[in-house]
Amino acid sequence: MLSIVLSLGGSILLPEIHQPNIKPYISVLTKISAKYRLFVVVGGGGTARQYISLARTFDADEAFSDELGILVTRLNATLLIGALGERAYPKVVESHTEALCAGESGKIVIMGGITPGQTTDAVAAVLAERVRASLFINLTAVDGIYSADPRKDPKANRYEKMTASDLLEVVVGQHAVAGVNTVMDIVAVKMVERCGIPLLVMDGRDPNLLLETLETGKISGTLVSPKGENPLPFR
Numbered sequence: 001m002l003s004i005v006l007s008l009g010g011s012i013l014l015p016e017i018h019q020p021n022i023k024p025y026i027s028v029l030t031k032i033s034a035k036y037r038l039f040v041v042v043g044g045g046g047t048a049r050q051y052i053s054l055a056r057t058f059d060a061d062e063a064f065s066d067e068l069g070i071l072v073t074r075l076n077a078t079l080l081i082g083a084l085g086e087r088a089y090p091k092v093v094e095s096h097t098e099a100l101c102a103g104e105s106g107k108i109v110i111m112g113g114i115t116p117g118q119t120t121d122a123v124a125a126v127l128a129e130r131v132r133a134s135l136f137i138n139l140t141a142v143d144g145i146y147s148a149d150p151r152k153d154p155k156a157n158r159y160e161k162m163t164a165s166d167l168l169e170v171v172v173g174q175h176a177v178a179g180v181n182t183v184m185d186i187v188a189v190k191m192v193e194r195c196g197i198p199l200l201v202m203d204g205r206d207p208n209l210l211l212e213t214l215e216t217g218k219i220s221g222t223l224v225s226p227k228g229e230n231p232l233p234f235r
């Protein structure tokens, strides 16, 4: 069975505690896991940012704020496990090796953050390498990778295809502090460059788009792959 790793941003799954988007994901993740070995890395979303902002008012250092962010990602991951019930491996795994072993259960494996100084995109990228995934998908609140932040710059262009080194150039100017909301963190991009596993960055706000993409191979975000090759649809 082919493996797929999803980086499911907290801003998609649970933008705020009173604004959950978990239910629509249940059936989609269940359908995908019937065909693929599925690993999902859950982000911290607005709640993580709120905790981090609060910690800064106490002059907490950035690494401490990262630890708070990690706890929130694990809290969100626990909620997703609860929502998936028997379909999920019952524990939030805390290392890549643990995820690899949990994958043997055939259940959907859920992870959050693991170590300060990065985001869950980096956790997911290393996981893709570790489980030899056929595809790494980053589900975000933007429909792909742009030359600049499309919410701030109306002239920003969306890339349909690019290599990991092109993406590295895009992210290199970004500022890395706890809770920062960027297209993808630099550690994640470095890992994608290293392992050569195709990465798809796409809008995760409508989970049906994810299903459609896997079934038809029609890509609606940005494909990051060494030679621009589209691995979808898998046959």
Ligand code: UTP
Pocket: 008, 009, 010, 011, 012, 042, 043, 044, 045, 046, 048, 065, 066, 067, 068, 069, 070, 073, 112, 113, 114, 115, 116, 117, 118, 119, 120, 121, 123, 177, 178, 179, 180, 181, 182
């Ligand atoms: P996220 O991965 O959720 O970051 O981790 P994000 O970019 O805010 O993503 P969305 O909004 O969920 O899509 C939240 C914070 O937790 C810390 C970082 O401070 C990060 O910004 N974190 C997370 C770590 O330090 N290490 C990890 O492995 C994961």
